[in-house]
Amino acid sequence: MAGYEEIVAEIRDGLAPFAKEGQTVHEGTRLVEDLGLDSLKVMDLLLEVEDRIDLSIPLNILADVQTVGDLAQELEKLTQEQ
Amino acid sequence: MAIFDKFEQLAEERRRLLEGGVSVDPLDTVMGRVLSPTEAIVEGRRTILAGTNNYLGLTFDPDCVEAAAEAARWEGTGTTGSRMANGTYSSHAALEQELADFFGRKTAIVFSTGYQANLGILSSLIGPDDTILLDADCHASIYDGVRLSGAETFRFRHNRVEDLERRLRRLRDRSGEVVVLVEGIYSMLGDRAPLAEIAEVTKAHGAYLIVDEAHSLGVLGETGRGRAEEAGVEAAVDFVIGTFSKSLGAIGGYCVSDYPELDLLRYTSRPYIFTASPSPSIIASTREALRILQERPELRVRLWENAERLYRHLEGLGFRLGPEVSPVVAPRLPRAEDALALWQGLLEAGVYVNLVLPPATPDDSSLLRCSVSAGHTPEQMEAICTAFSELRDLAHGA
Numbered sequence: 001m002a003g004y005e006e007i008v009a010e011i012r013d014g015l016a017p018f019a020k021e022g023q024t025v026h027e028g029t030r031l032v033e034d035l036g037l038d039s040l041k042v043m044d045l046l047l048e049v050e051d052r053i054d055l056s057i058p059l060n061i062l063a064d065v066q067t068v069g070d071l072a073q074e075l076e077k078l079t080q081e082q
Numbered sequence: 083m084a085i086f087d088k089f090e091q092l093a094e095e096r097r098r099l100l101e102g103g104v105s106v107d108p109l110d111t112v113m114g115r116v117l118s119p120t121e122a123i124v125e126g127r128r129t130i131l132a133g134t135n136n137y138l139g140l141t142f143d144p145d146c147v148e149a150a151a152e153a154a155r156w157e158g159t160g161t162t163g164s165r166m167a168n169g170t171y172s173s174h175a176a177l178e179q180e181l182a183d184f185f186g187r188k189t190a191i192v193f194s195t196g197y198q199a200n201l202g203i204l205s206s207l208i209g210p211d212d213t214i215l216l217d218a219d220c221h222a223s224i225y226d227g228v229r230l231s232g233a234e235t236f237r238f239r240h241n242r243v244e245d246l247e248r249r250l251r252r253l254r255d256r257s258g259e260v261v262v263l264v265e266g267i268y269s270m271l272g273d274r275a276p277l278a279e280i281a282e283v284t285k286a287h288g289a290y291l292i293v294d295e296a297h298s299l300g301v302l303g304e305t306g307r308g309r310a311e312e313a314g315v316e317a318a319v320d321f322v323i324g325t326f327s328k329s330l331g332a333i334g335g336y337c338v339s340d341y342p343e344l345d346l347l348r349y350t351s352r353p354y355i356f357t358a359s360p361s362p363s364i365i366a367s368t369r370e371a372l373r374i375l376q377e378r379p380e381l382r383v384r385l386w387e388n389a390e391r392l393y394r395h396l397e398g399l400g401f402r403l404g405p406e407v408s409p410v411v412a413p414r415l416p417r418a419e420d421a422l423a424l425w426q427g428l429l430e431a432g433v434y435v436n437l438v439l440p441p442a443t444p445d446d447s448s449l450l451r452c453s454v455s456a457g458h459t460p461e462q463m464e465a466i467c468t469a470f471s472e473l474r475d476l477a478h479g480a
């Protein structure tokens with residue numbers, strides 16, 4: 001079962017293609033404002049992470065997600081529930 | 083005003099798009115006067131319409147127009163009321179019966195728009211304890227409907243059956259019902275769902291299957307019932323949702339099913355209850371169009387001839403298109419500026435198509451989305467193809 005650090009690493013890997021040159025992705029990075037992701041790309045990111053860590057991730061969590069850290073926390077909660 | 087600050091990025095993107103010197107806003111084009119299902123005056127110019135979803139070309143059919151006019155004269159211009167109050171006329175009930183008969187189903191419900199059909203069915207039929215799996219490329223009305231349902235929602239990669247199956251497996255221990263949502267033909271690239279395979283895995287996992295046939299009604303299937311009929315899996319589809327605003331040339335939506343309990347949604351579905359019912363003229367022309375759809379299969383034949391012609395022509399010009407021939411033919415351009423230049427060039431050459439920009443497109447490309455009609459004449463198809471040929475060089479990277 002994936003732990004918090006592992007989840008953050010997976011998210012960072014998934015987000016690497018969206019980072020601008022010289023931009024590092026960290027827990028405080030905002031998905032929309034800092035990385036410029038639109039709603040579709042955020043949902044596509046969930047698809048990727050779902051399969052990488054074999055976890056069912058509902059779209060519903062996105063209402064509470066602004067940063068990489070928010071997302072990691074939601075996913076950690078889900079790993080514990082599942 | 084501060085309340086609009088959240089739209090600043092959008093406003094900036096629009097400014098940038100229009101800076102390129104386009105004379106007409108591609109996202110706000112005004113049809114000066116519509117002359118026929120396939121022609122309008124746009125910017126003072128006679129223009130062939132190649133982006134209207136008017137698949138059977140019935141918007142000017144004399145029988146449909148006369149039925150609408152007659153209904154307005156006899157029953158008035160609007161119902162001014164909800165179906166639950168004063169808004170159910172005998173014609174609404176008759177259309178519901180005719181839809182049920184056409185689809186060979188027990189029950190049908192009519193909604194005021196296709197958007198509301200998805201909103202009304204999905205938000206009400208599916209509850210917070212249920213689970214939804216939807217194709218990633220589903221229409222916005224489906225996304226909005228499932229959001230209102232409160233159910234946990236998971237996407238699967240577009241048309242990838244193994245992706246759906248993996249998710250169904252992961253979710254197998256859930257309590258509540260599992261609902262799979264797909265479309266017959268997807269609106270942006272015109273590709274069909276692999277519905278036989280989807281139906282098989284959905285049923286193997288005991289889930290419900292809902293198919294939106296908005297772009298496939300009157301287009302696919304032996305009798306025009308859509309993708310489920312074509313794929314031979316109508317019995318596996320629990321609910322069919324669709325619209326009157328494409329092949330039937332009007333506006334409105336419907337859901338048909340073999341579950342008689344579907345009627346209970348008339349008392350629970352807020353997008354059904356808290357809006358006025360469709361005007362008598364709309365219902366009348368829709369009934370007539372549904373009759374024509376059944377009586378004139380040659381319209382479908384002509385539609386597919388036109389689809390084949392445009393697809394093969396654009397393929398020959400080297401455009402990247404959707405994966406299969408379809409009445410929706412959508413060249414994909416990597417650069418929005420090229421798409422805009424080509425869109426403008428086509429309009430100046432007297433051809434209107436839809437410009438679709440990300441994130442409304444399935445990937446980062448922009449689309450010059452064409453939809454052909456049974457109403458397009460061979461001469462009009464020739465003119466559309468010629469315009470693309472002459473302007474091909476504007477799309478550098480496509």
